[in-house]
Amino acid sequence: MYKKIMYLLLLVSSITQAQNEEIKGKIVDENNVTLLGANVYWLNTNIGVVTNENGEFTIKKSQETTSLVVSYIGYNTKKIEVIDDSFLTIKLKAVEELNEVVLSKSLKSTEHSLFKATNVQTMGQRELLKAACCNISESFSTNPSIDVNYSDAVTGNKQIKMLGLTSPYILIAEENIPSVRGASQAYGLSFVPGTWVESIQITKGAGSVINGYESISGQINYEILKPSNDDPFFVNAYADASQRYELNTHFNTKYSDKLSTTLFLHGNTRLGKNDNNNDGFLDNPIGKQINILNRWQYNDAETGIVSFLNLRYMNDDKQAGQVAFNPDTDKLTTNAWGSEINTEKFEISNKTGYVFPDMPYQSIGFQNSFQSHTQESYFGLNQYDIDQKSLYSNLLFSSIITNTKNKFTTGINFTYDKYKEFVAVNFAQDFSRIDNSVGAFFEYDYDNLDNFQVVAGIRVDNHNRLGTFVTPRLHIRYNPWKDAVLRTSIGRGKRAANIFAENQQLFASSRSFSILNTEGTLYGLNPEIAWNYGLSFIQNFKLFGRDSGVVLDYYRTDFQNQAVVDVDFSPQQVVFYNLKGNSVANSFQAEFNIELKKHLNFKTAYKYYDVNTDYIVGNLQKALQAKNRFFANLAYETHILDKGQQWKFDATYNWLGKQRLPNTSSNLPQYRLGEFGEAFGVVNAQITRTFSSTFELYVGGENIGNYKQNNAIVGANDPFGAYFDSSMIYGPVFGQMYYAGLRFKIK
Amino acid sequence: MKKLILVLLLSFVGFSMNAQDKVVKKSKNKEVIIKALGNCEMCEKRIEKAAFSVKGVKSAEWHVDCQDVHVIIDENKCTKEDVAKAIANVGHDTDLVRASDKVYDEMHSCCQYERL
Numbered sequence: 001m002y003k004k005i006m007y008l009l010l011l012v013s014s015i016t017q018a019q020n021e022e023i024k025g026k027i028v029d030e031n032n033v034t035l036l037g038a039n040v041y042w043l044n045t046n047i048g049v050v051t052n053e054n055g056e057f058t059i060k061k062s063q064e065t066t067s068l069v070v071s072y073i074g075y076n077t078k079k080i081e082v083i084d085d086s087f088l089t090i091k092l093k094a095v096e097e098l099n100e101v102v103l104s105k106s107l108k109s110t111e112h113s114l115f116k117a118t119n120v121q122t123m124g125q126r127e128l129l130k131a132a133c134c135n136i137s138e139s140f141s142t143n144p145s146i147d148v149n150y151s152d153a154v155t156g157n158k159q160i161k162m163l164g165l166t167s168p169y170i171l172i173a174e175e176n177i178p179s180v181r182g183a184s185q186a187y188g189l190s191f192v193p194g195t196w197v198e199s200i201q202i203t204k205g206a207g208s209v210i211n212g213y214e215s216i217s218g219q220i221n222y223e224i225l226k227p228s229n230d231d232p233f234f235v236n237a238y239a240d241a242s243q244r245y246e247l248n249t250h251f252n253t254k255y256s257d258k259l260s261t262t263l264f265l266h267g268n269t270r271l272g273k274n275d276n277n278n279d280g281f282l283d284n285p286i287g288k289q290i291n292i293l294n295r296w297q298y299n300d301a302e303t304g305i306v307s308f309l310n311l312r313y314m315n316d317d318k319q320a321g322q323v324a325f326n327p328d329t330d331k332l333t334t335n336a337w338g339s340e341i342n343t344e345k346f347e348i349s350n351k352t353g354y355v356f357p358d359m360p361y362q363s364i365g366f367q368n369s370f371q372s373h374t375q376e377s378y379f380g381l382n383q384y385d386i387d388q389k390s391l392y393s394n395l396l397f398s399s400i401i402t403n404t405k406n407k408f409t410t411g412i413n414f415t416y417d418k419y420k421e422f423v424a425v426n427f428a429q430d431f432s433r434i435d436n437s438v439g440a441f442f443e444y445d446y447d448n449l450d451n452f453q454v455v456a457g458i459r460v461d462n463h464n465r466l467g468t469f470v471t472p473r474l475h476i477r478y479n480p481w482k483d484a485v486l487r488t489s490i491g492r493g494k495r496a497a498n499i500f501a502e503n504q505q506l507f508a509s510s511r512s513f514s515i516l517n518t519e520g521t522l523y524g525l526n527p528e529i530a531w532n533y534g535l536s537f538i539q540n541f542k543l544f545g546r547d548s549g550v551v552l553d554y555y556r557t558d559f560q561n562q563a564v565v566d567v568d569f570s571p572q573q574v575v576f577y578n579l580k581g582n583s584v585a586n587s588f589q590a591e592f593n594i595e596l597k598k599h600l601n602f603k604t605a606y607k608y609y610d611v612n613t614d615y616i617v618g619n620l621q622k623a624l625q626a627k628n629r630f631f632a633n634l635a636y637e638t639h640i641l642d643k644g645q646q647w648k649f650d651a652t653y654n655w656l657g658k659q660r661l662p663n664t665s666s667n668l669p670q671y672r673l674g675e676f677g678e679a680f681g682v683v684n685a686q687i688t689r690t691f692s693s694t695f696e697l698y699v700g701g702e703n704i705g706n707y708k709q710n711n712a713i714v715g716a717n718d719p720f721g722a723y724f725d726s727s728m729i730y731g732p733v734f735g736q737m738y739y740a741g742l743r744f745k746i747k
Numbered sequence: 748m749k750k751l752i753l754v755l756l757l758s759f760v761g762f763s764m765n766a767q768d769k770v771v772k773k774s775k776n777k778e779v780i781i782k783a784l785g786n787c788e789m790c791e792k793r794i795e796k797a798a799f800s801v802k803g804v805k806s807a808e809w810h811v812d813c814q815d816v817h818v819i820i821d822e823n824k825c826t827k828e829d830v831a832k833a834i835a836n837v838g839h840d841t842d843l844v845r846a847s848d849k850v851y852d853e854m855h856s857c858c859q860y861e862r863l
Contacts, residue, residue, distance in 0.1 A: 030861075080863065081842045083828070091863065358776040359819070361806050403799055404806040449799070450792055 025088030027055050027070055035072050035092065043067035043079065108593075108601070109635070110143065112538055112551060114485045117445070117455040117475040118208070119536045119553060121145065123200040130635070130650045132686060132698050132741055133238055134246050134268065136197055136222060137189035141684060142652050144591055144605035144631040145202055146220075149624070152505035153712040153726040153733050154320045154339055154379070156284040157187060163204065163217040163555045163587040164609040164625060168495070168502045169530075171207055171215030175223055175308075176367065177349060178212060182417055183373045183388035184345070186504045191314050191345060193266040193291060195236050195248040198223040205534035205555050206473045206491020209441045209457035210396065210409060213471040216493035216530045217557055217585070224310075227252060227260035227297040233746040240739035242284055243272030258300050266291040275323050276735050277708055279716040281726075283734040285320035285341075304355035304363075314345040320508075321380070322719065332378055337719035339508060341377040361404050365396040365411075379507035380719060383424040386501055391416040407445040414438050423500055426512040431523065435496065437463035451479035465496055465521040483540040494529045496522045497563035499576050506574050509725040510715070511567070516577035522563075526578050529560040548594035559583040559613075566615050567623060567662040571671075572722055581614030585622075599639065605631040621660050624730050626679075628657035644693030648686075655681040659730045664714065671715050671723035677730035680707045694747060699740045706736040773822035776805065781827060782842035783809060783816045783834050784860045790839065793858070797837045801825050 027038040034055025041048025042062040051057045059068075061082075068088075071077040075092040082088070109127035113120050123143060130142045137158045140146035151159040160167050172180035172189065180188030200222045207219035230252040238246040246268040254260040269288040276283055296309040318341040319327060325338030349369035356362040374387045396411035414437070421431040439461030447453040455475040462468045473491035480486055499515075500523075506513075518524040536553035562579040569575045591605040607629040611622040621627070631654055638647040658676040665672060686700030709731035715723035783794050791809045794816055798807035803824025809816040818830055831843035838850040840863040851859065 078863075079842070083843055091861075093861070356776075358774070358778065359805075361819075400805060403804055405799060449795055 021085055022058050022060050023068070023082055023085065023088065024056070024058050025090060027051050027057070027072070027090050027092060029075070029092055030094065032091075035075075038070060038072040038092070040068065040070050043069050112549070114479065114483070114538060114540070115453075115477075117453045117477045117487070118489065119204045119487050119534065121202050123202065125198065128194055128197060128200070129688070130652075130686060131194070131684075132700055133194075133240065133739055134244075135190045135194055136192045136200065139194050139197070139200070141654070142633055142650070143202065144589065144603070144607065144633075145204060147607075147629065150729050150732065151186070151727075152508050153283075153709075153729045154281065154285070154508040155318065155341065155505070156320070156734075157190070157505070159186075160189065160220075161625075162202075162220075163532075163557060164585040164611040164622065165217040165557060166502070168497065169216040169218075169493075169557075171211055171219045173211055173219065173221045175351065176211055176221060177351070177369045177392060177394070178214070179371075181214070182390065182498055183375060183386045183419070183421075183501050185498060185502045187316070187341070187343065187375075191289075191291065191316065191343070192222065193246075193248055193264070195234070195250070196224050196264050196266070196293065198225045204536070204553065205489040206475070206493070206532045208455070209443055209459040209471060209473050210394075210411070212413070212415075213439070213459060213461055213469070214493060214495045215491075216495070216528075216532055217555070224293070224295065225250070225262065225264075227262040227295055228254070228299050230260075230262050231745045231747050234743070235745070236741065236743045238739060238741035241737050242270070242274050242734065244268065244270045244284075244739075246741075259296070259298050261294065261296045264291075264293040264295070273323055274734065277710075277712065277733060279713055280322050280324075281337075281713055281716055282320055282323055285318040285339075287316065287318035289314070289316040291316075302357075304357050305352065306355075307352040308350065310347065310349045312345070312347040314343070316341075316343045318342075332381060332383070334381070334720045337380045337724075339377070339379040341375065343373070343375045345374070346372045359399075361407070362399040363397075365394075365398075367394040367396075368392070377504075377507075379504075380724075382507045383422070383428075384500060384504065384507055385420070385422045387420040389418045405447055405449060407447075408443060409445075410440075410442045412438070412440045421500065423513075425507070426514075431500070435463070435465055437461050437466070453477040463496075466494055466527045469494055485538045487534075487536045489534045490531070492529070492531050494527055497525065497528050499523055499525070499563055499565070503565055503574070505727045506565075506567070509574075509727050510720070510722055511572055511574045511725065514573065514575050516575060520578065523576070525563045525576060526561050528562050530557050530562070531560070532557045543594060546595050546597075548592070551591040551593075552589070554588045555586070557585040562613070564613060564615065567727070568620060569616050571662065571664045571667050571725065575616070577616075579614070581619070583613040584611070586610040599637045601633075601635045603631075603633045603635075607631070617663075623660050623662045624677075624728070626656040626659045626730075630655040640690075644690055646688075646690040648688040648690070650688075651683065651685040653681060653683050655679070656731070661730070662728055664728075667714075667723055673711060673714065673728060677709070680731050681705065682707055682732065695742070695744050697740070697742050699738070701736060701738045703732050703734070703736050707732060708735050709733060775821045775823065776819055777822045778817060778819050779827045779830070781816050781818060781831050781834065782814060783831075784814055784840045784863065785809065785811065785858065786860045787811075787857050789855060790858050790860070793837050794834055794839055797833045797839075798830050801829050801833045804830060 027035045036053050038051045040057045043065050047062055049057050049059045066082045067079055068082050069079050070090050072092055075094055109124055111122050128139050131139045140148050147161040149159045151157045162170050168185050203219040207215040232252050234250040236248040249265045250262055252262045267290050270286050274283045291314045294311045298307040321338030322336045325336040327340055330336045351367040353365045369392045371390050376385050392415050394413040398409040400407050417435040419433050423429055439459050441459035443457035445455045457473045459471045471492050475489045478486045515524050520526040534555040538551050540549040562583045564577050564579050566575040588608045593603040595601050611625050612619055633652045636649045640646045657679045661673045661677050683704045684702045688698040690696040712729050712733045714725040715721055794809045795807045798804050798818055803821040805819045807818045828843055831841040834841050835844035835846040838846045838854045840846050
């Protein structure tokens with residue numbers, strides 16, 4: 001019996017033996033010359049053979065492995081997987097001994113994406129350094145997609161516009177958490193020091209549903225420097241001829257490869273009482289700001305967790321008005337006209353992301369932020385106080401449907417805003433209120449991984465003042481041929497206009513305020529609703545052998561309802577009312593850029609705006625908006641030497657066509673402005689000298705042509721009279737201005 | 748008796764092997780790396796497209812520097828070999844399956860990488 005079993009077993013093993021055939025093959029070099037004496041063996045075994053004079057070998061199949069290794073002196077060892085019994089021809093490559101050649105190409109400082117569904121451009125740190133001063137409201141002067149305007153002749157505040165619409169219609173977010181909104185709308189961007197920022201992403205047209213329903217003309221997102229890859233120490237000092245001084249220091253500590261923190265300290269003071277146009281008013285406000293951010297980052301690559309915690313405190317004091325104004329004795333009197341704007345801000349925010357370890361395409365994100373923003377201010381005899389406490393929470397889940405060609409993001413978010421708002425103008429009223437909203441969103445992203453992508457999003461929100469409503473957004477990208485992209489976007493936006501916070505420049509005038517509607521839920525007005533449609537085309541090409549590109553885009557914003565701010569009804573009034581009729585903003589932009597020679601880049605753009613609204617007096621072009629604008633930027637950098645030494649030169653020219661001025665024809669002749677403000681151009685330039693990779697100096701000039709608007713303040717000689725108005729400003733008030741600064745870091 | 752022991756033993760071995768098969772659970776998100784040769788952006792698109800054509804492939808990213816494609820597959824639906832076969836079918840040699848000369852020759856000249 002045992003014998004039978006033994007035979008059976010032997011038989012079985014001999015059958016398997018018979019299956020265990022041999023593998024035959026040939027080893028050749030790149031020129032198909034056979035190699036004699038090459039080693040052929042199974043991976044991690046002692047079973048091996050050597051090729052014969054014809055380069056051929058025969059090796060028995062191994063039961064442990066199918067990985068066959070071939071090696072030969074002077075050639076790269078090769079491993080192949082054997083899956084069938086066919087004859088193998090294996091080619092070995094000779095080991096190449098080449099000197100290392102480093103090829104480098106400098107990236108553009110602003111990059112237009114060719115492969116994203118949205119028309120997004122990223123301003124990197126090099127672009128941000130082109131505008132050395134000082135906060136992000138001033139960093140867009142070298143970017144043609146954003147227009148930097150002056151909001152009034154008193155506060156020196158700069159206002160940004162996109163597609164011909166002011167910043168309230170732009171969703172401004174700090175790392176995707178909406179940051180400049182509500183009470184901070186007017187001055188919010190000036191509370192973010194430029195050195196803190198790692199990059200800025202500018203999206204034109206309808207944005208993603210993920211960040212909310214409020215964006216109408218576009219989105220600006222800025223990323224703060226990440227503690228995990230920051231330098232241990234950084235300092236930036238800045239001074240200018242108007243006696244503005246800024247100091248930024250960053251201290252970074254890495255406790256482990258997982259935990260790191262950066263402390264950002266910013267202080268600035270504006271001491272100079274300048275009155276270059278001799279109208280008795282300060283050209284720029286005096287004041288001081290202290291701004292502290294402590295940022296923590298926890299990174300665990302193994303578990304897939306990334307978390308940030310931000311703690312922030314900011315205090316900003318501004319004083320503006322007549323040079324002789326002394327706040328201690330003249331505040332809210334007619335002794336002299338003056339204004340003080342004091343803002344205090346506190347913020348705590350956390351975001352945590354989790355990426356599933358074996359599924360890199362699946363993640364969960366949770367963002368939470370609490371902000372407290374308090375502004376106490378007066379403008380002559382007008383008073384404005386606003387306090388906003390807000391909570392924002394966003395939970396996101398991203399994954400795929402069958403494969404990564406089909407991605408989706410879904411989630412819910414919650415916003416709570418408690419406003420205390422007090423306005424004392426020609427009337428005194430308390431507009432304190434609580435706003436809250438809860439919403440859910442779903443965004444589907446299809447990408448054929450080649451030339452076509454669709455991102456379709458929808459969200460449903462319930463807001464105590466805006467009601468329950470649906471926000472659809474659609475983006476399509478198509479790459480018709482090489483280095484080209486065609487995009488289109490459609491989206492709806494809805495928002496509650498904070499008519500006072502967003503139009504604070506009008507407080508610095510003798511205008512009386514009135515709201516014509518009473519039935520609405522927001523100051524008597526209805527929510528603003530607009531559709532935005534956009535089409536853009538980018539083509540990159542070689543011109544005379546040089547990298548160049550053209551960007552063309554056209555956007556249209558069509559308001560279904562708008563909280564119209566009417567300064568044309570009467571020069572002594574500002575009237576707010578619901579839109580009756582049409583309000584549209586059309587914008588067309590053509591941009592051309594070329595690398596003229598290595599390290600010399602030229603960018604130019606032409607912009608056309610047609611922004612018109614049906615006012616009480618009829619359809620008018622938006623006041624203080626140039627129909628035609630021209631932009632040119634020339635940047636040159638020398639080659640970086642061994643120790644990092646480099647020169648950088650940058651010059652920007654902005655030309656603004658004539659702008660319609662608010663109607664002043666009923667004023668006394670000496671208080672009338674023309675129908676249009678004159679066209680003008682402004683040149684900014686900067687030179688940076690880098691001495692090493694850790695130290696650099698810069699000098700620059702703004703408005704080098706010394707253009708100044710005449711009559712920037714109407715009725716400046718009688719600020720408590722009926723004609724006083726500092727809001728009709730279309731150009732710079734302060735003439736040419738020069739600055740210098742340094743940057744130093746420890747690596 | 749001895750026969751019985753032998754039968755028991757054999758069945759036990761068979762059982763334990765079976766059990767082992769069950770322990771190796773098929774992963775729904777298995778990352779596999781397949782050597783796949785190519786040159787350019789066109790190759791990248793072709794390789795990734797081919798990988799995605801296999802049912803059960805969730806993500807595919809080809810790296811020109813490493814000459815490999817990182818694929819995440821649902822092992823219940825497909826195998827590493829299926830993916831390699833699909834990539835070889837469109838003209839790219841993999842460490843598991845070699846592309847046919849005919850398909851290779853038909854590729855754009857810029858895609859004609861050096862073969863295995």
